[in-house]
Amino acid sequence: xxxxxxxxxxxxxxxxxxxxxxxxxxxxxxxxxxxxxxxxxxxxxxxxxxxxxxxxxxxxxxxxxxxxxxxxxxxxxxxxxxxxxxxxxxxxxxxxxxxxxxxxxxxxxxxxxxxxxxxxxxxxxxxxxxxxxxxxxxxxxxxxxxxxxxxxxxxxxxxxxxxxxxxxxxxxxxxxxxxxxxxxxxxxxxxxxxxxxxxxxxxxxxxxxxxxxxxxxxxxxxxxxxxxxxxxxxxxxxxxxxxxxxxxxxxxxxxxxxxxxxxxxxxxxxxxxxxxxxxxxxxxxxxxxxxxxxxxxxxxxxxxxxxxxxxxxxxxxxxxxx
Numbered sequence: 001x002x003x004x005x006x007x008x009x010x011x012x013x014x015x016x017x018x019x020x021x022x023x024x025x026x027x028x029x030x031x032x033x034x035x036x037x038x039x040x041x042x043x044x045x046x047x048x049x050x051x052x053x054x055x056x057x058x059x060x061x062x063x064x065x066x067x068x069x070x071x072x073x074x075x076x077x078x079x080x081x082x083x084x085x086x087x088x089x090x091x092x093x094x095x096x097x098x099x100x101x102x103x104x105x106x107x108x109x110x111x112x113x114x115x116x117x118x119x120x121x122x123x124x125x126x127x128x129x130x131x132x133x134x135x136x137x138x139x140x141x142x143x144x145x146x147x148x149x150x151x152x153x154x155x156x157x158x159x160x161x162x163x164x165x166x167x168x169x170x171x172x173x174x175x176x177x178x179x180x181x182x183x184x185x186x187x188x189x190x191x192x193x194x195x196x197x198x199x200x201x202x203x204x205x206x207x208x209x210x211x212x213x214x215x216x217x218x219x220x221x222x223x224x225x226x227x228x229x230x231x232x233x234x235x236x237x238x239x240x241x242x243x244x245x246x247x248x249x250x251x252x253x254x255x256x257x258x259x260x261x262x263x264x265x266x267x268x269x270x271x272x273x274x275x276x277x278x279x280x281x282x283x284x285x286x287x288x289x290x291x292x293x294x295x296x297x298x299x300x301x302x303x304x305x306x307x308x309x310x311x312x313x314x315x316x317x318x319x320x321x322x
Contacts, residue, residue: 065107070115092133116134121140129178165219
């Protein structure tokens with residue numbers, strides 16, 4: 001079912017007041033969206049690094065290329081209101097995680113963030129240096145959020161929060177692909193799983209300054225919920241051969257990263273069925289290993305002005321227990 005134009009306008013009006021390579025869902029296997037839970041300061045990905053303040057770069061250092069942003073007009077009339085509102089509020093630039101890393105890395109070329117009509121729900125990275133977010137994504141995510149809101153009698157703002165949380169994860173996922181390509185980073189396992197990890201780490205580190213730790217975790221849980229949106233439990237050979245893990249696997253991988261930030265605080269996830277006890281036993285180490293690995297890969301490419309961040313990250317990497 002497609003949104004009416006008026007619903008698109010309502011959605012994007014709400015997005016205007018906010019800080020800010022998936023497949024179309026074919027069926028729904030839902031878990032009740034849980035209330036947000038406390039994220040202690042002892043998290044393996046400390047929020048002390050949110051929005052780091054840049055030092056003044058040395059005068060001889062070449063500045064890192066800032067990101068570029070473009071909003072391409074759609075062909076379909078029903079997507080026109082979405083395009084106009086997204087363009088007017090500069091939605092991509094307003095995403096907290098994008099703001100935080102804009103200019104953080106010395107890239108060989110400028111990375112461009114683009115919205116466009118794609119013909120289906122999706123987002124993807126183009127090797128010429130573009131992260132593309134489809135207008136259809138806004139519509140589909142909001143529709144999914146509405147369905148969950150009705151099914152579980154959630155708050156009226158749930159569809160908007162669900163849309164924003166998933167947009168942020170999707171854009172960071174594709175940004176991970178961009179960094180792997182542009183910086184020629186080694187990834188020895190499945191790249192899709194690796195950039196899922198990076199998306200979660202970036203959302204933990206670079207949440208909006210107005211967001212509470214509980215809201216940060218709730219955003220990640222809403223992203224995990226989307227991964228079950230095309231879950232059927234029955235798959236053909238194409239699904240097993242796909243470069244993406246099955247939705248259920250991505251769901252539990254992300255839940256493991258959440259749990260690994262502080263197992264005592266999230267012990268209820270096991271009883272709720274969001275994680276098995278056997279997997280949970282390894283999640284704290286998994287989260288720490290993922291964070292340390294990505295820091296090691298990205299630290300050499302930090303731009304001038306991020307020396308304080310580099311020093312803090314180096315201390316974190318040097319801690320025992322990784």
